[in-house]
Amino acid sequence: MRADASDFMGSGHIMRCLTLAEALAKKNVQTTFICRDWPGHMQEQIEARGFPVVLLPSLPLQAKQQIELSDDTTWLGCDFDTDAQQTINALKTMYSEHACVDLLVVDHYGIDIRWESLLQKYYRQLFVIDDLANKSHICDVLLDQTFQRQSNDYHELVPKDSRILCGTKYALLKETFTQLPVNVINIDTTSTVEPLRIFIFLGGSDPLNKTAEAITAITAITSIDDTNAGIHIDLVLGAQNKHADAISKIIKNSLLKIQVYRNVENMAELMSHSDIAIGAAGTSSWERCCLGLPSLVFVYADNQSMISEQLLQANAVKIWKTAEELNQQVQLLLNDASLRKEMSLAAKKVCDGKGTERVVNALLSLITFK
The missing domain is CATH 3.40.50.11190 (Rossmann fold)
Incomplete structure (x- = not known):
């Protein structure tokens, strides 16, 4: 190869x-x-x-x-x-x-x-x-x-x-993506049970350090809205991510419950327990879709634009470019279980794994x- x-x-x-x-x-x-x-x-x-x-x-x-x-x-x-x-x-x-x-x-x-x-x-x-x-x-x-x-x-x-x-x-x-239950597809839209789980993985290298922006955006939400204070975050840092020290400093100053993972072998399992994903508009898009995971995606390169736009049209993702946009989109999904379920069902139709x-x-x- x-x-x-x-x-x-x-x-x-x-x-x-x-x-x-x-x-x-x-x-x-x-x-x-x-x-x-x-x-x-x-x-x-x-x-x-x-x-x-x-x-x-x-x-x-x-x-x-x-x-x-x-x-x-x-x-x-x-x-x-x-x-x-x-x-x-x-x-x-x-x-x-x-x-x-x-x-x-x-x-x-x-x-x-x-x-x-x-x-x-x-x-x-x-x-x-x-x-x-x-x-x-x-x-x-x-x-x-x-x-x-x-x-x-x-x-x-x-x-x-x-x-x-x-x-x-x-x-x-990987075959593990077809072997796990899809939790998010069974959302009870009348439930207010907390906490919700957010899965963050912005690619193997994340050259623009969008991971830091994501954490900062979610921290800003919880600081003004106590109903989301119990959010749990599963944060995966790629093998080539060079921003670990800067991200660690942000995490220390955040009141969020953040679990950091590196060299992950159980990516599918982490995703399957999540309610929302924040990720890159690359090949991991199909993993998130397979698990019916509503996603907020960032487009790093021109060759990802078509993928993200088509998934947006299918209602499987929302696209963010700035921390402010991400902040708004996270708030929207956190507070609207019906929208999460709608996006989950749409994503699941994209890829069977x-x-x-x-x-x-x-x-x-x-x-x-x-």
């Missing part, structure tokens, strides 16, 4: 590849990750899940400074020829000079048909994971798990015989592993 994580791009690509790798492992498929040596590359976390990692060389400081969050074409950190050759060298080291892998999985916004063409003799089948529908690929199978994505969006971008898997029907979620099984079955039915 060729995918990257870093402090600036977050962990979403690696996390969904890990979900796929674990599901394939149950079918006796061995997986190795090839990742760039970025700050926040997640090698330790990947290896802890049982998968080898080969790190491509670290880039010079100048190259790192040219990376733009809003321009995914820069996310390789170098030209595609260089990255392709380094990936080929890694494959030769792993599998000998002439061996090729049965399946190459690419989950990277910086990779397109030019890179894939250079690797062709080193893989038997190519599986591309994309969200943007703005680049050409020569893949055998393509996955875009974006809500309401249509296969027609890729017909001019992939070979005619490529199989295209589109929509949240194929969202790559069985996408990983469908993707694995599609891959195994198309690919003969030798």
